[in-house]
Amino acid sequence: MSEIIVLAPMEGLVDPPMRDILTRIGGIDWCVSEFIRVTTGLLNHGTLQRIVPEMDHGWKTRAGVPVRPQLLGSDAHWLGENAALLASLGAPAIDLNFGCPAKTVNRHRGGASLLREPELLQQIVASVRAATPASVPVTAKMRLGYSDTGLTLECAAALEAGGAAEITVHARTKVEGYKPPAHWEWLARIRESVSVPVIANGDVWTPEDYRQIRDISGCERVMIGRGLVRRPDLARQIRQADCADTAMAPWPSLLPWIADFFQQTRERVVDRHAPGRLKQWLSMLGLTYAEAKPLFDALRRETNAESISRCLDALAAGADQAQTLLALSEQKPIVQSCA
Known part of the structure; x- marks a missing residue:
């Protein structure tokens, strides 16, 4: 396959319901889970099942898209x-997180903080490679560095030397976080310095961005995170024959997916926490879809999960959005269909 699109791991954002929705919309080849923190000792089944419930379904989403678990920590053993x-439980690959920029993670010697220690990177990858069957790929995700690019190529070489079969690179340092721009030219330098495949990551928002990151980096594989959350059909559009910037999926077509996402979220967390996840997604969708903003504004202070579900179900069934949101604000019965 000449092109591969991977759904990025993003803590607190690309969770199991989001993976399910985005992979059913289509165009994604595989996903990487949110990180699973390792300290000392073996992880329990409950923790694994909570973070990667797909493990009970052949490590695949409902759409049949593979999910690779990602481990985070600094204890090589x-x-x-x-x-x-994880390999004994059937994981299709093991991914290692050397890219998370979160302060709490980095304070505890995890994620991108390890990019200051290339020797440890190699030790960790080598330990994981030695502990898993040869048939299970060990992969890694890194950034360009912690505060600068002084060790970028050394870190990539360390991952390869440890046995990483593939390296994903988010084209920013830890200190840069998600501040634009992503430095796509560095992806080409890393790709040319190692012999294993490099997956390009960072600031892919449109099919045109996808073409450009591939052209500049020379990478055939691209990982997309926030771009897919903000534009859920982006991977599917990229798959179109001419890969042109055609019209996005119309807003009404997304409403059933949003209702489905909220229902799945309610099944995973207590109702008082479910609205927060929905509002997070609507806020991000609002950066792409103007219609998402009034829905977000109407639900911003709504805490009743059942009321939110009724509203979303009505919209998914075709009810007029303005009238439905007005009824919600006035606490009137919501009409379930516009028929």
Whole structure:
């Protein structure tokens, strides 16, 4: 396959319901889970099942898209032991997180903080590689560095030397976070310095961005995170023959997916926490779809999950959005269909 599109792991954003929705919309080849933190000891089944429930379904989403678990930590021994555990449970690959920019993660010597220690990167990858069957790929995700690019190529070489079969690179440093621009030219330098495939990541919002990151980096594989959350049919559009910037999926076509997402979220968390996840997604959709903003504004202070569900179900069934939101604000019965 000449092109591969991967759904990025993003803590607190690309969770199991989001993976399910985005992979059913289509165009994604595989996903990487939110990170699973490893300290000392083996992970319990409940933790794994909560973060990667797809493990009970052949490590695939409902659309049949594979999900690779991602481990985060700095203890090479226990990362290896837990990788072996995941492999014994059928994981299709083991991904290692050396890219998370979160302060809490980095304070505890995890994620991108390890990019200051290339020797440790190699030790961790080698430990995980030695602990898992040869048939299970070990992959890694990194950034360009912690605060600068002084060790970028050394880190990539360390990952390859440890046995990484593939390296995903988010084209920013930890300190840069998600501040634009992503430095796509660095992806080409890394790709040319290692012999394993490099997956390009960072600031892919449109099919045109996808073409450009591939042209500049020379990478055939691209990982997309926030771009897919903001534009859920982006991967499917990229798959179109001419890969042109055609019209996005119309807003009404997304409403059933939003209602489905909220229902799945309610099944995973207590009702008082479910609205927050929905509002997070609507806020991001609002950066692409003007119609998402009034829905977000109407639900911003709504805490009753059942009321929100009725509103979303009505919209998904074709009810007029303005009238439905007015009824919600006035606490009137919501009409379930515009028929």
